[in-house]
Amino acid sequence: MFRIIFKFREAANSNLKEDMRQEMTNVMEAIKKRSSTRGYMEAPLTEMETNQLIHAGLQAPTAANKQEIHFTILQDSNPILKELEEEKNRLRGITAPEHNFYYEAPVVVILSADSTFRWGTLDAGIAVENMALAAEELGLGSLIIGCIYDALMGEKKDYFANALRFPDNYEYKIAIAFGHKAVSKEPHTYNADAQITYL
C-alpha cells in the first residue's frame, strides 16, 4: 500500500517537474518571440483569452504586495477610445492620422495606479509586460501604449479618469492593446555590449 502511494507521489512529482519545465520553456520562448504588433484582424478575443490576459496582469508582483494596479478594459467600439484618439491628435497637431493609437485592436486595457504610491509606475510596467508575454504565449499580438499620456494627464485628466472609472486618486500609467496579429515583425535586436557592465 505504502509502496503504491509512494509510486503515485513519485509520478505526480515528476509530472509537476515536467509541467514546470514546460512552463519555463514557454516563458523564455515568449520573451524571445514577443514583438510589438501594429496591425490587427477584426476577430474579437474570446472571453477566456481576455480573462487570461487580465489574470497575467493581476499575477504580476507589486511593491509590498500592494496590488494597487487597476485595469480598465475597453472594446474597440467603446466611444472613449475615439475621444482619447481625438484628444491625442489635438495635442499633437495631427489632422490626418494613418491609424488610431491602438491600431484598431479589438481590446485595449488601460492600467492606472494610485498617484501617491511611489512604485505605481514600476508596478504597472511589470504588469503590462506580464500581459504582453501572456498574449504571445496565447498566439495573440500586443502593443504597449504610452502615446496617450498627454491626453490622459492634461487638462482633461479628471474627465478621462472618471470616464474610465479609475478609483479615487488614480491616474493613467500605461495601456496595452491586444488582438489577432494581421502583421508581424522580427523581435528587436540590441547591443548587449552597450547595455551591460560586468564588474
Ligand SMILES: Cc1cc2nc3c(=O)[nH]c(=O)nc-3n(C[C@H](O)[C@H](O)[C@H](O)COP(=O)(O)O)c2cc1C
Ligand atoms: C512604455 C512604452 C510605451 C510605448 N508606447 C508606444 C506607443 O504609444 N505606440 C507604439 O506604437 N508603440 C509603443 N511602444 C512600443 C515600443 O515602440 C516598442 O516596444 C519598441 O520599439 C521595441 O519594439 P518591440 O516591442 O517590437 O520589441 C511602447 C513601449 C513601451 C515599453
